[in-house]
Amino acid sequence: MDATETEIWQRIQREVGARPDGQPGIATAKAIAVKLGLSSEISLDQFVQHKWPRDTDAEMQAFYGPVGENVTQITPPYQLYYAGKPVKVITVHEKLVNPVIGALSDVLKAYGLEQIKKLKLDRFDGCLNVRKKRGGSTWSVHAYAAALDFCAENNALRMDHTEALFAKAEYEAWWRAWERQGAISLGRERDFDWMHIQFARLS
Numbered sequence: 026m027d028a029t030e031t032e033i034w035q036r037i038q039r040e041v042g043a044r045p046d047g048q049p050g051i052a053t054a055k056a057i058a059v060k061l062g063l064s065s066e067i068s069l070d071q072f073v074q075h076k077w078p079r080d081t082d083a084e085m086q087a088f089y090g091p092v093g094e095n096v097t098q099i100t101p102p103y104q105l106y107y108a109g110k111p112v113k114v115i116t117v118h119e120k121l122v123n124p125v126i127g128a129l130s131d132v133l134k135a136y137g138l139e140q141i142k143k144l145k146l147d148r149f150d151g152c153l154n155v156r157k158k159r160g161g162s163t164w165s166v167h168a169y170a171a172a173l174d175f176c177a178e179n180n181a182l183r184m185d186h187t188e189a190l191f192a193k194a195e196y197e198a199w200w201r202a203w204e205r206q207g208a209i210s211l212g213r214e215r216d217f218d219w220m221h222i223q224f225a226r227l228s
């Protein structure tokens with residue numbers, strides 16, 4: 026029986042412990058490198074981040090296209106709530122379907138539903154929002170549906186690590202799940218806006 030290319034990759038991904046989505050990317054390469062004992066020779070963490078454009082209008086538009094376009098809806102792997110109401114789907118950029126589902130799947134695996142609820146990792150505060158940066162003239166990463174906010178009420182824009190909920194130690198696995206996909210958090214990088222995760226490098 027002939028296997029399709031997707032099936033072949035799924036088989037390999039299962040074998041090396043990567044998520045079997047049949048679409049090999051950097052996470053699959055990393056899992057293979059670990060399996061082969063090459064992970065100390067190849068620094069894939071750096072490479073993961075370099076997948077995403079720098080946060081300038083020029084690089085963002087070259088990579089994602091015009092603001093507000095090329096977006097699609099995904100079903101999150103665990104129930105998210107927006108303003109207290111369950112959400113069925115969230116809108117993300119087409120290029121971010123696998124990274125976002127991958128990160129949230131890792132979160133589910135790492136914490137389980139009970140902890141997710143307790144730590145408020147299910148409080149979603151939006152992705153696509155075609156607007157300019159606060160106080161600026163360039164587009165927000167949200168305008169490309171390439172940034173996601175979580176639990177804004179406990180991670181307000183101006184809170185630093187002493188106040189923001191998601192800066193606490195128990196959120197380490199949450200951040201690692203996103204960082205594995207090359208995403209960047211303003212909290213971990215700049216110590217403000219701990220609600221915010223973006224698929225764009227800081228410019």
Ligand SMILES: [Zn+2]
Nearest residue numbers: 172173174221
């Ligand atoms: Zn944001």
